[in-house]
């Protein structure tokens with residue numbers, strides 16, 4: 480189902496529908512498919528009402544019915560999206576969803592508006608749709624992990640990304656502003672511009688690389704955050720300004736492989752600039768700079784560098 484259609488659908492759901500969806504969500508901590516009597520128990524509604532609601536929700540394809548040695552129900556992504564959006568709409572965080580800004584393997588990002596008309600981006604984490612790689616540390620919701628790993632992983636990813644933005648943004652590091660989070664969804668400030676990977680003609684690539692490394696340094700030194708998946712695909716360039724996006728896999732400096740991940744981030748960025756824009760800096764120098772072991776950088780433009 481297209482996500483744009485979800486907000487009108489969310490707004491058309493009645494509180495009993497939401498109660499039943501939430502009962503199924505809760506039940507998925509113990510069952511892959513939640514038995515009907517458990518849905519009844521968890522929703523605190525009477526059985527007839529629950530059956531009617533389950534029928535409606537299934538028709539709207541917000542959950543799946545499974546018939547095996549018992550009849551059970553499970554949320555799908557659309558149902559989970561509805562629960563997160565319902566909470567965000569009720570909290571006054573989101574009012575309307577617009578066009579997709581980026582739809583890919585691990586997340587769908589949509590243009591959206593808040594009730595006051597501010598433009599925001601809504602990111603639906605979708606881990607477990609393909610193989611999972613993002614979350615490195617086991618956190619809570621362990622129960623969901625067993626019976627509905629996609630639900631658990633997507634939720635942990637959203638929480639981690641939101642936490643990273645909350646650590647980084649107040650320190651003035653160039654990241655989208657955190658606006659809200661619920662379940663597997665993160666709402667953040669809308670940013671314009673193009674991915675670095677798609678920005679072919681940078682007027683001043685030296686300045687862009689400098690800004691990226693400056694932000695990596697400040698994230699590390701001022702916020703204790705290492706991106707851990709930094710590349711030209713997670714950097715947005717808008718004129719002279721640079722933003723770093725996509726933080727769910729961040730680690731802190733005390734994480735066992737923090738050092739290696741920081742080095743990989745820096746290496747990805749400097750190799751890209753060398754290859755595409757012929758801006759050269761040594762890995763040793765760039766790494767010392769982001770770790771605060773030196774205070775400046777000297778970036779050269781080398782006409783012989785580059786190529787693939």
Ligand SMILES: Nc1ncnc2c1ncn2[C@@H]1O[C@H](COP(=O)(O)OP(=O)(O)OP(=O)(O)O)[C@@H](O)[C@H]1O
Pocket residue numbers: 580581582583584585586587588600602655667668669670671674712713724725726
């Ligand atoms: N705050 C934002 N404002 C505008 N566009 C955004 C914002 N955040 C992300 N996008 C767009 O959505 C795309 C995907 O975002 P992001 O990199 O955070 O997710 P991802 O996990 O890499 O997803 P995918 O698996 O699709 O690559 C970005 O390349 C960008 O075009």
Ligand SMILES: [Mg+2]
Pocket residue numbers: 712713725
């Ligand atoms: Mg990305």
